Amino acid sequence: xxxxxxxxxxxxxxxxxxxxxxxxxxxxxxxxxxxxxxxxxxxxxxxxxxxxxxxxxxxxxxxxxxxxxxxxxxxxxxxxxxxxxxxxxxxxxxxxxxxxxxxxxxxxxxxxxxxxxxxxxxxxxxxxxxxxxxxxxxxxxxxxxxxxxxxxxxxxxxxxxxxxxxxxxxxxxxxxxxxxxxxxxxxxxxxxxxxxxxxxxxxxxxxxxxxxxxxxxxxxxxxxxxxxxxxxx
Numbered sequence: 001x002x003x004x005x006x007x008x009x010x011x012x013x014x015x016x017x018x019x020x021x022x023x024x025x026x027x028x029x030x031x032x033x034x035x036x037x038x039x040x041x042x043x044x045x046x047x048x049x050x051x052x053x054x055x056x057x058x059x060x061x062x063x064x065x066x067x068x069x070x071x072x073x074x075x076x077x078x079x080x081x082x083x084x085x086x087x088x089x090x091x092x093x094x095x096x097x098x099x100x101x102x103x104x105x106x107x108x109x110x111x112x113x114x115x116x117x118x119x120x121x122x123x124x125x126x127x128x129x130x131x132x133x134x135x136x137x138x139x140x141x142x143x144x145x146x147x148x149x150x151x152x153x154x155x156x157x158x159x160x161x162x163x164x165x166x167x168x169x170x171x172x173x174x175x176x177x178x179x180x181x182x183x184x185x186x187x188x189x190x191x192x193x194x195x196x197x198x199x200x201x202x203x204x205x206x207x208x209x210x211x212x213x214x215x216x217x218x219x220x221x222x223x224x225x226x227x228x229x230x231x232x233x
Contacts, residue, residue, distance in 0.1 A: 017109040018162060020124065024104025026116050027082075029068055031104050037061035038114045039217065041129070041154035047216040048153075048195065055220060058112070059227055081132040088130045088173035089119050091182050096169065098126050108161040112217050115161045118171075127158050128169040138174040142183050148172075152193055156206055159189060160213040 024031055037058055039047065046054040089100055100119025107114045118130040131151065133141070141148055147155055147170045159165050172183040187193065189207045196202030204212075 018124075018164070019107040020120070021104040021107070022101065026104055028104075031116075032068065033066050034105050034107075035114055035116070036066045037112075039112050039157075039220075041115045041117075041157040044157035044160075044213065045153040047213055047220070055223055055227065058220070058224055059231075062224065063228065063231075081130075084132040084173060084175070085118060085130050087175070088132060088171055088182070089128070091173065092119070092128055092130070092169060092171050092184065095182065095184055096126075100126075100128055106158075106161050110214070110217060110221075112221060113157075113161050113213075115158050117158055120162075124162060124164045125166045126168070127162070127165055128171060129155050129158070130171045130173060132173050135174065135177065138172050138177055138183070141172045142180050145185070147185050147187070147193070149194065149197065152195060153209075155187060156193065156195075156209050157213065159206055160210045 021034065024034065039054070039058075043054065089102075092098075093100060098121055101122060103117065103120055105114055105116050106120070117127040119128040120126070129151065137148070151170060155168055155170050158168050167186055167188050170185045170187070173181060175181045187206055189205070189210070191206050192203055193206060193209065194201045194203055195209055
């Protein structure tokens, strides 16, 4: 892999080493190379699934070079979200009074864990995740007044990667929906969240889920090492 000539900020906090890549563009080749073989926010939920899918994916990405062609597809919804994200971040800044910086990747001291938030404060204590969904999902999110179940793990993952994080904002933004174009929900480490389903909720605090993420990741690291050694014989 190529050497990344990227500016990094380093925080040494409570025996954690965290690297923030500020001038790394999300979606770039360098970004995909950096997160290859790691568990980012979109993969976090797989840590709680009894399946070898994540294990196989990480082994494959560990032993084979990054394939840029696998990441070339972008749906219309993805492109629309990228286009609206700066506007949504501006609206969030007006709502919270917080200036959110764009970052490419935050790397945990655990080499398997990282995340790409859509914004983070200069002190790295406040972050955000922005979604620009279709109409039905945005309306459902506003009515439920909760972070959607398919997004909650991605939000919690930021607390697992960034030990300095105190608050995290989830944003659903749809400017076409004039009644309520901006939905904002804040969680912190003491917040109770549902990591189950609507019919079978599993209510835990964010701190408890973070602890489980680290536990599952340690076990996954062990399995990856054992599997790779097994493949060598």
